[in-house]
Amino acid sequence: MxxxxxxxxxxxxxxxxxxxxxxxxxxxxxxxxxxxxxxxxxxxxxxxxxxxxxxxxxxxxxxxxxxxxxxxxxxxxxxxxxxxxxxxxxxxxxxxxxxxxxxxxxxxxxxxxxxxxxxxxxxxxxxxxxxxxxxxxxxxxETAPPAVRNLWVWGAGHVGRALINTLAPLPDFKIHWVDISADRFPDHITDGVMQIIAADPARMVANCPRDAEHIILTHDHDIDFALCHGLLHHGFDAAGLIGSATKWARFTNRLMQLGHDRQSISRIACPIGDPNLGKHPQAIALGVGAALLAQNATTTTPKTGTA
Known part of the structure; x- marks a missing residue:
């Protein structure tokens, strides 16, 4: 390595x-x-x-x-x-x-x-x-380090915290962690993770590298939708959205009404994780983390479900 x-x-x-x-x-x-x-x-x-x-x-x-x-x-x-x-x-x-x-x-x-x-x-x-x-x-x-993967985690709830704890120790990721207020985050932020407080997270999309990978799991469906809409306009290497098949069907219809084509929309994976591991936040984080580690930065997050 x-x-x-x-x-x-x-x-x-x-x-x-x-x-x-x-x-x-x-x-x-x-x-x-x-x-x-x-x-x-x-x-x-x-x-x-x-x-x-x-x-x-x-x-x-x-x-x-x-x-x-x-x-x-x-x-x-x-x-x-x-x-x-x-x-x-x-x-x-x-x-x-x-x-x-x-x-x-x-x-x-x-x-x-x-x-x-x-x-x-x-x-x-x-x-x-x-x-x-x-x-x-x-x-x-020994080899030089590979290019660092820019990962943006949107949401500091239970699953977001579990995902950060899972991925932060790994050297491959440069992690930005975004939520709407300081009290959404834990008291201690892991070294190497950049905490970003944004009242309107979707406005932060313009600051993301276009080769970044994104995991969207905020507390608010409207914020989730705005992030999906913004990323489809901005560009990304990979993106995953936490949610059910029903939630994603509604999002897909709304995104198509805003002018996004189905092929582009399908690059956002929803649900995320591995359903065989269960719905506990740490189980979801393990599934997402395993998928990220198993793929190249240019592939999309596998479409395997969480609720």
Whole structure:
């Protein structure tokens, strides 16, 4: 998977940090390749699997914070390490600071060797953003982050809050969260989520990128309809509306009366979510989140229902 620059940048704000990333696994292991954790002199964030493996990885990372910049290590997960998984894990540990991060290359040598060998460069050009980091002959290869997906969540009710809690930790989304007043939102807004208070949410549509994705789930059907109407005029990559089939039939008729053609209207998915998961707000959020993760930014939200 692509390097998580947002998390890495925030991590360096506390000072020098060592990122431990699993680049290769064999046999039975506690975590998969691509899993990363962050180690400072006084704390850690994330996990590569716990137990003696993680204990040793943290100790090596803290030593690297003082004495080095990048190191590779192979951990056999047998009796010698005090673990019984039976496989092996290869990690790459690297120290970053706020000063070194902006110049971060995505192909790096443990030994500091340069230039990049042709076969390493060729492998790097073929690595897709969704693929895990790999290490070859003590070179670390990982991809740049994919383009961030602009997601606008309209409505801060129960389903909106559940959806934000589900999606906000993911690095793929830049989330704008819109509702009509401050008291509609929770007291604490998750880091990285932009809160927008708009007495008339539909007027905010003009400020949305035309490649944005939208989930409409406000407390008011009139606001929902105005957002659908506005987005059809403005343009969007994908849009989903919470509601029943009856609600969507009424919306479709009204939107056609305003001059929108049926093909354009059909790009707005309604209902949203996965009916097999139920109608609890968190269940709806899980269904919507899974659909968003399963699709490319240019596809529409699957038409599976919620009430």
């Amino acid at each position: 692509a390097i998580d620059l947002d998390t890495l940048t925030k991590a360096t704000e506390r000072g020098p940090v060592a990122r431990v990333v699993i680049t290769r696994v064999a046999g039975s292991t506690p975590r998969e390749a691509g899993t990363a954790m962050y180690v400072w002199a006084d704390k850690t964030q994330g996990t590569i699997g716990g137990g003696r493996l993680e204990f040793d990885a943290i100790a090596r990372a803290r030593d690297l914070l003082v004495h080095g910049t990048i190191a590779e290590h192979v951990y056999p997960l047998g009796p010698r390490l005090g673990q019984c998984c039976g496989g092996s894990v290869t990690t790459m540990t690297e120290v970053f600071t706020a000063q070194t991060l902006p110049n971060l290359p995505y192909v790096r040598s443990v030994s500091g060797a340069a230039p990049i060998p042709p076969r390493i460069a060729q492998k790097a050009t073929r690595l897709q953003p969704t693929e895990r980091p790999i290490s070859i002959d003590h070179w670390l290869i």
